[in-house]
Amino acid sequence: MFNKKTDYALNKMDSTAIIYTDAEGTIVRLTRDNFSSLDEFLKWKAWSDANYHITEKSNHLYLDHTLSMTGLSESVAVVPxxxxxxxxxxxxxxxxxxxxxxxxxxxxxxxxxxxxxxxxxxxxxxxxxxxxxxxxxxxxxxxxxxxxxxxxxxxxxxxxxxxxx
Structure with a gap:
């Protein structure tokens, strides 16, 4: 299932900003005004989109082949x-x-x-x-x-x- 609250989704949905989460968990928006030129912004926006996409794909490769233990009873994990x-x-x-x-x-x-x-x-x-x-x-x-x-x-x-x- 696609999570609309990931950095990848937030960054992809907002074409006017580069969005990331800082070390304290705060969501930061960098807009055109934070860069010296439009070309500089577009270069880093394209890079962030591509980087987030690669990260998202690698996470899917892992998560699509695993099963979360959250919500499962203990008896499922017990091995006789x-x-x-x-x-x-x-x-x-x-x-x-x-x-x-x-x-x-x-x-x-x-x-x-x-x-x-x-x-x-x-x-x-x-x-x-x-x-x-x-x-x-x-x-x-x-x-x-x-x-x-x-x-x-x-x-x-x-x-x-x-x-x-």
Whole structure:
């Protein structure tokens, strides 16, 4: 975005003066009256315009490829530690292993059809109507199959957990 308050913008917008900011931050205007001749003023006006333009372009090269941290929350700048990354990976692997074990247990206690329909319903997010259309059967048959599969799975898994402890 173009900032109209920069030295470059102020100097460029005023063709009758050379504008700059002094060391104390005060904006100074040098007009034709501050020079010995019009040619002298025009020479320095052209130089200041060109110099400000070069400076502005170099600032854009830098600023256009950076992101200001102003206004961003601290969480954006936080980098997780290698230990936390490894701990997260291990937790993910453990979760995946437990899920795989659960799937294997479900395969044991359900018929192939029940497992397939349960998988399509929960894992694939398909509706009973979509499954019925895919398998060429009525929706009621799919619904009953899923309900029966859930009951068998719940009974099997609760039996498994009781025998563990």
């Amino acid at each position: 530690s290698p230990e936390l990354i490894e701990e997260t990976r291990q937790a993910t692997r453990c979760h995946q292993r437990l899920c795989a074990e659960l799937v294997m247990k479900l395969r044991v206690c359900l018929t192939e059809t029940q497992f397939r329909r349960l998988w399509m319903y929960y894992a694939d997010g398909m509706s009973e109507k979509q499954i019925a259309k895919l398998e060429g059967v009525g929706q009621q048959r799919i619904s009953k199959s899923i309900v029966t599969a859930r009951k068998k799975a719940k009974k099997f898994l609760s039996f498994q957990s009781k025998n563990r402890g």
